[in-house]
Amino acid sequence: MATQKHSPLTYNVSQLLREEPGSRREYAFTESALHLHEGEELRNIAGAARFTRTELGVYVDATASGIVSTTCMRCLQPALVAIDVTFAEQYRATVDVTTGSSIAADHEEGDDDDAFLIDERHFLDMGSALREYAILEMPMRPLCKPECLGLCAGCGVDLNQESCRCSEAAVDDRFAALQALLDRKPPQ
Ligand SMILES: [Zn+2]
């Protein structure tokens, strides 16, 4: 198994794995930041999770809220989007906690490639599921504010910061043409 970098929301579940199916742990958690993907981070995370021992591993029920720092789709300035995330996912054990032998995935039960896994040292990285569900909660077009005016398609100025001169320039051109007509002396 490839060694992955764990998120800050990682729990050692070796004790829970030694208990009977149905055994539970409850956690409240806060975390300053979780990297989502390039250019986006979930910040000010607060939530609660319940871990339940299952035959296959640990079932995680969690709710969390946070603020995603991202980019406004209209003006390309930083944008903050508050989101709430709820998920329930099975994390499959990969190593038997009592024998230390690895547990092969049961491929007959379907494609398991996307499964969340408890690593060989019995660490469960809840951040991996939170990351996926947080991305699903993101609006398609995040905005810095609902009334963001965006960038002018003509000159590219940020219309929240300054008014552009594209329309003025167009008017100036028309006046210039009119002036040229007036300047032309009528034939005598
Ligand atoms: Zn904007």
Ligand SMILES: [Zn+2]
């Ligand atoms: Zn413009």
